Amino acid sequence: MIELKNINKTFRVVKKTSGAKEAFKAMFHREYKEIEALKDLSLKVNEGEIVGYIGPNGAGKSTSIKVMSGILTPDSGECSIMGYTPWKDRRRYVKNIGVVFGQRSQLWWDVPVMDSFLLLKDIYNVPEKTFRENVDMLTEMLNLNEFINQPLRQLSLGQKMRAEIAGSLLHNPQLLFLDEPTIGLDATTKLSVRNFIKTINKEKGTTIMLTTHDMNDIDAITDRVVLIGKGRILYDGSFEQIKKKYGNNKTLTVSFENEAEPIEISGAVLTKIDRNQATYTVDTGTVSIAEIINRLSEKTQLTDVDVKSQAIEEIVASLYEHFNIK
Amino acid sequence: MKWFKGIFKMTFISELQYRAAAWSGILTNIFIGAIFIMIYSAFYKSSTEVPMNFKDLASYIWLGQGFFLLTSLSFQDWELIDTVRYGSVSYEMVRPYELYGFWFGRLMAQRMAAVALRFLPVLAVAFLIPDPYGLSLPATWTGLILSIISLLLSFILATAISMYVYIFLFRVLAAWGATTILAVISSFFSGGIIPIPLMPDYMYQIVNALPFRYLGDFPFRVYTGGIGTNDAVFGILIQIIWILGLILLGRVLFRIASRKVEIQGG
Numbered sequence: 001m002i003e004l005k006n007i008n009k010t011f012r013v014v015k016k017t018s019g020a021k022e023a024f025k026a027m028f029h030r031e032y033k034e035i036e037a038l039k040d041l042s043l044k045v046n047e048g049e050i051v052g053y054i055g056p057n058g059a060g061k062s063t064s065i066k067v068m069s070g071i072l073t074p075d076s077g078e079c080s081i082m083g084y085t086p087w088k089d090r091r092r093y094v095k096n097i098g099v100v101f102g103q104r105s106q107l108w109w110d111v112p113v114m115d116s117f118l119l120l121k122d123i124y125n126v127p128e129k130t131f132r133e134n135v136d137m138l139t140e141m142l143n144l145n146e147f148i149n150q151p152l153r154q155l156s157l158g159q160k161m162r163a164e165i166a167g168s169l170l171h172n173p174q175l176l177f178l179d180e181p182t183i184g185l186d187a188t189t190k191l192s193v194r195n196f197i198k199t200i201n202k203e204k205g206t207t208i209m210l211t212t213h214d215m216n217d218i219d220a221i222t223d224r225v226v227l228i229g230k231g232r233i234l235y236d237g238s239f240e241q242i243k244k245k246y247g248n249n250k251t252l253t254v255s256f257e258n259e260a261e262p263i264e265i266s267g268a269v270l271t272k273i274d275r276n277q278a279t280y281t282v283d284t285g286t287v288s289i290a291e292i293i294n295r296l297s298e299k300t301q302l303t304d305v306d307v308k309s310q311a312i313e314e315i316v317a318s319l320y321e322h323f324n325i326k
Numbered sequence: 327m328k329w330f331k332g333i334f335k336m337t338f339i340s341e342l343q344y345r346a347a348a349w350s351g352i353l354t355n356i357f358i359g360a361i362f363i364m365i366y367s368a369f370y371k372s373s374t375e376v377p378m379n380f381k382d383l384a385s386y387i388w389l390g391q392g393f394f395l396l397t398s399l400s401f402q403d404w405e406l407i408d409t410v411r412y413g414s415v416s417y418e419m420v421r422p423y424e425l426y427g428f429w430f431g432r433l434m435a436q437r438m439a440a441v442a443l444r445f446l447p448v449l450a451v452a453f454l455i456p457d458p459y460g461l462s463l464p465a466t467w468t469g470l471i472l473s474i475i476s477l478l479l480s481f482i483l484a485t486a487i488s489m490y491v492y493i494f495l496f497r498v499l500a501a502w503g504a505t506t507i508l509a510v511i512s513s514f515f516s517g518g519i520i521p522i523p524l525m526p527d528y529m530y531q532i533v534n535a536l537p538f539r540y541l542g543d544f545p546f547r548v549y550t551g552g553i554g555t556n557d558a559v560f561g562i563l564i565q566i567i568w569i570l571g572l573i574l575l576g577r578v579l580f581r582i583a584s585r586k587v588e589i590q591g592g
Contacts, residue, residue, distance in 0.1 A: 071419040073585070095422045106417040109405060110340040122332040123421055151343070 001175065001207050002045040002068065007077030009038040009063060009231075037063040038074065039231040045209065047174075050201050052218040052239070053211040055228040056320055061211045064228070065177050068209070069099050082174065095124065098173035100164050102180035105152070112149045113163045117170060124171035131170060138166040141196055158189035165193065169200065176200070178210045182217050194220045215312040229325030246322065247315040248285040254278055254296055255304040263299050268292050329428070334435040341439050348443055351395075355448045359391035363459050378523040381458040382550040386521050388452035388461040389546040392445040395437060396480055397516050397542040400509035402491060403433055407501045410492070426580045429492060430573075434485040441481075465551025472558045476545035479565050484541055486572040487512070493576065496583035517543035523552065537568040 015031040038060050045051050055061050066072040067079065070086035070093055079085055084093035100106075107116040114135075121131045139145055142162040147155055155163065165181060178197070182190045198221055200206050212218060218225055218239055225242065227235035235242070252268065255277045263278065264270065267287030272279040282292055289307055296302060310318075341348065363384055370380050378386070395401045406429065409415045418425060452461035464470040487508070494504045513519055515538035522533055522543045533539050544565065548558045 066416065069416075069420050071416050090419070091422050091424065094420045097420065099417070099420045101414075101416055104412075104414040104417060106414075108336060108340070110343055111336055112339075115336060115339060119329065119332040119336055122329040123423065125328075 001047045001049070001082060002043065002209075003078075003080045004041055004043040004064075004068070005078040007038050007041040007064070007067060007074045007079060008036075009067065009072065009074045011035045011037055036231050038067070041077070041228075041231070041233060043226065043233060043236070045207060047207055048201070048205050049224060050197070050208045050210065050222040052222045052225040053209055053228065054213075054215070054218060054225055054316070055234075056325055057213075059228045059325065060231040061228055062179055063231075065099075065179050065209065065211060069097060069177055070094055095171070096174050098168035098171070098176045100168045100176075100178045100181050102161065102164075102178070102183040105160070105164065107152050107160075107163060107167055109153050110151055112151055113144070113155075113167075114148050116152070116163075117167060120167055120170050126171050130172065134170050134172065135166075138169060141199065142166055142192070157184050158186060161185060161189070161193065165196070169206075172204070173206065175207045176209070178208065180212055181210065182212060182214050190214070190217070197221055215316050219312060227319070227323070229320070229323050234323045234325070235319075242319055243312075243315055246319045247310050248283050249310050249314075249318075250282050250284055250289060251308040251310070252280045252282050252289060252292060253304075253306040253308075254280075254293075254302055257301040257303055263296065265292055265295050329423075330431045330435060333432050334439055337432075337436045337439040338443070341443055352444050352447045355391040355394050355444070356451050359388050359448070359452065362387045362391075367459070378521065378552060381462055382547075382552055383521060383524075384459050385462050385550045386517075386546045386552075388449065389549060390518055390542055392448040392452065392461075393441060393477065393480075393542065394448075394518075395440045395444060396477070396484060397513065397518055398509065399484065399488060399491075399512045400505060401437065401440065402488060402501065402505055403436055406432065406492070407495060410495050411500075425584055426489070426577050430485055430489060433488050434481055437484060437488075438481055462550070464549050466555075468555050469548055469551050469558070472555070472562065473545045473549035476540075476548055476558070476562055476565060479562065479569065480541050480545055483537060483565060483569050483572070486569055486576060487537065489573075489576045489580065493579045493583045496580075512538045512541065515539060516541040517546075523547070537572065540565040540568060 012032050012034055014026070015033050041060075041064060043064075053061050053065075063072065067074050068081060068086060070090040073087040079087075081093065082096055084096075086093050106120075107113060108119070117131075117135060120126075126134075139148060142165065144162060144166060147159050147163070152160060152163070161181065161184075165178075168176065181197075182193055185193065194217060197208060197210065201208055210217070210221065223238050223240060225235070225237070225239045226233060251271075258276065265280065268280040268282045270278060271281050280292065282289060293302070293305060366383055366387070367380065370376060370383075390397070409418065418428075421428070449461060454460065464473065491501055491504050491508060495501045498504075515533055515536050517533075517539060522530070522539055525533065533543075540561070544553070544561050547553045548561070553561065
């Protein structure tokens with residue numbers, strides 16, 4: 001479906017300085033610096049896959065999505081998606097893809113959502129029957145009913161996002177790019193968007209590339225993640241693996257009967273101590289939780305033990321740290 | 327061409343939502359028309375030699391007000407301008423159309439919708455004003471038909487000129503300056519401030535070398551009969567040449583500018 005080979009993209013940006021004096025200077029003389037947004041990016045995605053594309057801000061996620069959707073032309077490299085080179089065959093290629101940029105809007109601001117859909121229908125030349133079917137299906141799955149006849153400007157963020165996603169699927173694209181589709185959404189809307197993405201992938205076989213900063217999205221939707229940092233692909237594989245590799249740290253909170261002196265245990269780092277409660281960080285790669293509890297109970301009378309796994313966000317933070325891309 | 331109808335409808339709906347703006351626009355046009363007529367009637371009383379009779383001048387002014395948004399280049403698509411400014415232009419680029427053609431259609435549909443909503447009330451009021459202060463009937467039937475053809479071409483011409491704002495926008499990301507300068511130049515050289523027949527001879531040469539008079543002055547004077555049938559046909563040909571030239575050049579410049587586009591805001 002998607003094949004990227006050694007894609008490079010460099011931006012030349014004006015070196016901006018702050019302050020009125022510097023801004024005035026910049027009117028006459030500008031300094032430029034080069035930013036390597038993508039470096040030797042290669043990637044392969046098969047039909048029907050969902051790929052979670054992660055990486056810190058400014059890593060090159062959006063840039064690569066823009067290259068893949070034909071908006072930007074890379075400096076060098078090859079790209080073949082469904083047999084097209086996006087930036088060369090742009091008009092023929094984009095008929096087959098749907099794109100949602102979570103931070104932007106493709107629907108008309110002042111007119112009812114349904115009118116925007118009708119215009120998209122004309123733009124993509126969607127047959128009446130297909131259009132009706134899709135609108136019905138999307139309306140039901142994304143609960144658009146309550147607001148489909150309201151102008152976009154009156155909708156809440158969650159409603160808007162659902163409308164945007166529906167708008168990108170009216171023409172039955174085989175490939176869907178979702179750039180931060182859950183940004184700013186509340187818990188319920190997030191859940192329904194996640195479910196929707198899974199369903200559309202399963203039922204229509206739509207290949208999906210998804211970027212997000214919410215790792216729970218990834219956890220819920222897909223197992224294949226591609227990690228990008230500083231314009232390079234650093235990891236491509238299963239999310240479970242990441243969790244196993246970087247999610248070894250567990251937090252152990254123990255309560256004991258009497259006030260006690262701080263107890264130092266090898267293999268565990270004491271992070272907090274209260275009157276009769278202590279918190280340790282344990283690297284389960286080197287020592288097991290059972291072992292630590294054993295050693296603790298030798299020294300004091302335990303009344304309660306609580307073990308917490310790391311939050312996904314923390315795992316990913318340590319992953320970023322590992323690759324030095326924080 | 328289906329999407330053109332779609333966009334036209336869409337713009338019409340959008341425009342209808344801002345009824346207050348439309349009504350106040352109409353009232354402003356009527357008010358300004360009346361003021362112009364009063365000023366010129368004072369001038370005419372003290373002059374003996376005039377290049378255009380007062381009745382025609384009144385029609386000229388009323389047509390100018392009725393079709394104000396046709397000739398006005400300060401009328402732009404600010405939503406589209408923001409699109410480039412804030413990066414939503416990404417969405418434009420993932421659509422299966424040629425950007426220049428689609429934006430052209432979009433801008434033209436908007437201009438047509440905005441004018442369609444406003445010109446009738448203004449002209450109707452102007453018709454009711456008694457002679458010689460109101461809008462008179464056209465001089466001849468041929469004149470009427472030729473002026474309608476020329477007015478329709480004006481929509482294309484105004485859009486072709488407008489497109490340069492968007493080409494410029496790709497490079498500098500701020501459309502205010504370009505729009506304002508263009509709007510002032512075009513309203514002056516299309517006879518929106520001083521009717522072109524009243525301008526001195528040397529101005530006439532400058533005016534003739536620019537495309538702006540074909541936006542308003544030319545079709546209005548074909549209507550009043552100030553420009554005869556032969557000259558009118560010839561003028562329409564020149565209008566078409568301007569349109570073709572501006573579109574051809576604009577498309578090339580647009581391609582170059584949009585290829586270098588950088589998407590703003592991540």
